[in-house]
Amino acid sequence: xxxxxALDRLKKGDLTxxxxxxxxxxxRAIHAAxxxxxDRLLSExxxxxxxxxxxxxxxxxxQNRPFAPWFxxxxxxxxxxxxxxxxxxxxxNDEPDDDAALLASWLVDPHPQPEKIxxxxxxxxxxxxALERLAPEQRAVVVMxxxxxxxxxxxxxxxxxxxSTIKWYLRAARERLRNLLRSxxx
Amino acid sequence: xxxxxxxxxxxxxxxxxxxxxxxxxxxxxxAHLHVKQHPLNNGGFFAQHTSTRSRRIQIAVCVTILVLVxxxxxxxxxxxxxxxxxxxxxxxxxxxxxxxxxxxxxxxIPATTTxxxxxxxxxxxxxxxxxxxxxxxxxxxAGLPGILTFVGATFEPEHHxxxxxxxxxxxxxxxxxxxxxxxTEDCELCGTVGDSAEIERIMIGDNPGEYVEGTWKLTNDGxxxxxxxxxxxxxxxxxxxxxxxxxxxxxxSLAKTDLIAIAESVK
Numbered sequence: 279x280x281x282x283x284a285l286d287r288l289k290k291g292d293l294t295x296x297x298x299x300x301x302x303x304x305x306r307a308i309h310a311a312x313x314x315x316x317d318r319l320l321s322e323x324x325x326x327x328x329x330x331x332x333x334x335x336x337x338x339x340x341q342n343r344p345f346a347p348w349f350x351x352x353x354x355x356x357x358x359x360x361x362x363x364x365x366x367x368x369x370x371n372d373e374p375d376d377d378a379a380l381l382a383s384w385l386v387d388p389h390p391q392p393e394k395i396x397x398x399x400x401x402x403x404x405x406x407x408a409l410e411r412l413a414p415e416q417r418a419v420v421v422m423x424x425x426x427x428x429x430x431x432x433x434x435x436x437x438x439x440x441x442s443t444i445k446w447y448l449r450a451a452r453e454r455l456r457n458l459l460r461s462x463x464x
Numbered sequence: 465x466x467x468x469x470x471x472x473x474x475x476x477x478x479x480x481x482x483x484x485x486x487x488x489x490x491x492x493x494x495a496h497l498h499v500k501q502h503p504l505n506n507g508g509f510f511a512q513h514t515s516t517r518s519r520r521i522q523i524a525v526c527v528t529i530l531v532l533v534x535x536x537x538x539x540x541x542x543x544x545x546x547x548x549x550x551x552x553x554x555x556x557x558x559x560x561x562x563x564x565x566x567x568x569x570x571x572x573i574p575a576t577t578t579x580x581x582x583x584x585x586x587x588x589x590x591x592x593x594x595x596x597x598x599x600x601x602x603x604x605x606a607g608l609p610g611i612l613t614f615v616g617a618t619f620e621p622e623h624h625x626x627x628x629x630x631x632x633x634x635x636x637x638x639x640x641x642x643x644x645x646x647x648t649e650d651c652e653l654c655g656t657v658g659d660s661a662e663i664e665r666i667m668i669g670d671n672p673g674e675y676v677e678g679t680w681k682l683t684n685d686g687x688x689x690x691x692x693x694x695x696x697x698x699x700x701x702x703x704x705x706x707x708x709x710x711x712x713x714x715x716x717s718l719a720k721t722d723l724i725a726i727a728e729s730v731k
Contacts, residue, residue, distance in 0.1 A: 293494070300490045308487050309478040318482055322489065329493050338564060406477050424470040 281345045288336050296333050303346070304329075306426075307353045313421045314357040316410055324360050328353045347432050354418055361414040554655070554674040554699035554706075561658035561689040563680075579618075584637065587616030587629040594619045594626045600705065602626045602642055607729035609722060612638055636713035640730065645706050655699075656680075658689020666698070666720075668727045673700030675720055698723050 284302075287295025304325060311321040311328075331352050339348055409417060422428040579586040594617040595602040602617070612630040615637070619626050623643065630638040657663065657676050664675040679695040680687040693715035699708050709727055711718050 293497075296493070297490055300493060304489045305484045305487050308482055308489070309475065312478050312482055313474060321482065322492070326489055326493050326496055329489070330496060333497070335564065406481075409477075421474075425474045427471065 282341065285336070285339070285341055285345060288333065296329065299332070299345075299349075300329055303349060307350070310350065310353055310421050310425055311357045313409065313425060314354070314414060314417050315361055320360050321357075324356045325353060328356050331356070347428065347435075350422075350426055350428075351435065354422065358414055358418055554701070555661070555663050555676055555697075556656045557661065557663065558656050558658055558689070561660050562685070563687045565686040581618040581620035581625070581627060583618075584615055584629045584631070584639075587618050587627070589617045589619065591617055591628060593617070594628075597621070598624065598626045598642075600642075600644060602628070603705075603730045604628055605640065605726045605729045606731055608726060609718065611717060632713045632717060636717070637711075638713075638718070638726070639708075639710045641708040641710070643706055645701060645704055658691075660691065661689060662691070664720075666700075666724055668698075668700040668702070668724065671700050671702045673698060673727070675699075675723070696720065696723055698727055700727060 281299070281302075284295040284298040288299070289295075307325045307328060308321050311324040312318065315321045315324060328349070332349055335352075339345070409420070412420065419433060422433045589597075591602055591604050597619040604614075608614075608630065611632050615629040615631050617626065617628045625641055625643040628640040628642075630640075632638070657678065658680070661676050661678055666673050666675050675696070675698045677693050677696050678689060678691040681690045694712060696711045696718070697708065698710075698720075699706070701707065707727065707730065709723055711723060
C-alpha cells in the first residue's frame with residue numbers, strides 16, 4: 279500500500295492507515311531516535327508520540343509533498359525534546375580521546391578508509407561512544423545528514439534553523455572533533 | 465561512497481541496539497490512543513472534523529443569507545444602518561489561545577531582495593508618495609502625542625495596504641495601516657485573536673470599532689495568544705477604508721483613550 283492510500287485512510291479517521299504507516303516507518307524512526315536519544319525505552323516513547331502527533335496533525339499535512347520528511351521532522355523534534363528534558367548528553371571536553379578521534383577521522387577525513395575502520399576491533403562501540411559525546415543537536419545533524427540522508431534545506435526545516443546554522447553545526451562538530459584529534463591536517 | 469559507509473555503520477550500530485525484528489510499536493500506539501481516549505478512535509477525530517466542516521459550511525450559508533437579508537434591509541431602511549454598523553466585527557476570535565504550528569513557521573524564510581513593507585526600516589516614502597501609489601487618499605492623524613515622531617510610510621501593492629510609521633523610542637512605536645475595505649489580510653493572524661482576548665467595542669467618532677490588547681507569541685508548538693498591554697490594536701472602518709492602529713510600547717506611554725483620540729484625528 280502506498281503512503282497516499284494510508285494517508286487517505288488516516289485522514290478519514292481509519293486507524294488502519296496509521297497502522298500501515300507505523301509498520302512502514304517504525305524501524306527507521308526508532309533507529310533515528312535511538313541515535314539521538316541513546317536510550318531504547320525513550321526512543322520507543324519518542325516514536326510512539328511521533329505517530330500520535332502524526333495522527334493529530336495529519337490534517338495539516340500537504341499530501342502533494344512526500345510524507346517521510348514531514349514525519350521524520352516530528353521524530354527529530356520529539357527526540358530533541360526528550361534529550362533536552364533528560365539532559366542525557368555528555369558534553370565534549372577538549373581532552374584527546376581515542377573514541378572521538380576515530381569518529382572524527384571517520385566523519386572528517388576527505389579520503390576515508392572505511393575498510394580499515396571496519397577492521398578495527400570494537401569499532402561500533404567506539405563510534406557509539408564517540409556519538410554520545412556530541413551535543414544533541416549535533417547528533418541530530420549527523421543523523422539527518424548521514425542516516426536519513428536529508429539535504430541541508432530539509433535539515434534546516436526540521437531543526438527550524440537557517441541553512442547557515444546547520445552548516446555552522448556541522449562545522450562546529452568537525453572543529454571540536456578536530457581539536458580532539460589535535461591534528462592540523464584535518 | 466563515504467556517506468553510504470557512514471549510513472551503513474550507523475545502521476549496524478542501531479540494529480545491534482534495537483534489532484528491527486523486535487520493533488513492534490503498533491500495539492503500544494494503539495493502547496496509547498485508547499488510554500488517551502483519542503478522538504481518532506471510532507473515527508471520532510476526523511468524523512468530528514468532517515462534521516464540523518459540514519456544519520461550518522451550513523453555518524456559512526446561513527450567515528451569508530442573513531448578511532444578504534441584512535444588506536437589503538439596510539438599503540431599504542436607512543434607519544437600520546446604525547444597527548448594521550453595530551454588528552460589524554473587526555477581529556476574528558479564535559476558538560482557542562493555542563494554535564497548531566503554522567505551515568509558514570516550518571518553512572524557511574526565502575531569500576528575497578524585496579523590502580518588507582511591514583518593517584519600519586523600509587519606511588522611506590512620504591504620505592503623499594504612498595497616496596499616489598495606493599490610488600486612494602491616505603489619511604494621517606492630525607493630532608499626535610509629542611512622544612511620537614513620523615518616520616515614513618510604505619505601500620504594499622499585493623494587498624493594497626498603506627502603512628504610516630511613528631516612532632516612540634528605538635524599538636517602540638505606532639503603525640497606522642489603511643486599505644480599501646475589500647482588501648485581504650496581509651498575514652495569517654493579523655485579524656485573529658485568541659479565545660481569551662478581551663475585545664472591547666469602542667466608537668471612533670460615529671464609527672464603531674474594536675480594541676484589543678495582546679499578540680500571538682510564536683513558539684515551537686505554534687502561536688500562543690498572550691494578553692499583553694504592551695501591544696494595543698484598534699480597528700475601525702470609515703468611508704470605505706479599513707484602518708488599524710497598532711501601538712507597541714509601555715502601557716503608561718500611550719493609553720487606550722490616547723489611541724482613540726489619534727484614531728478620531730485621522731482625517
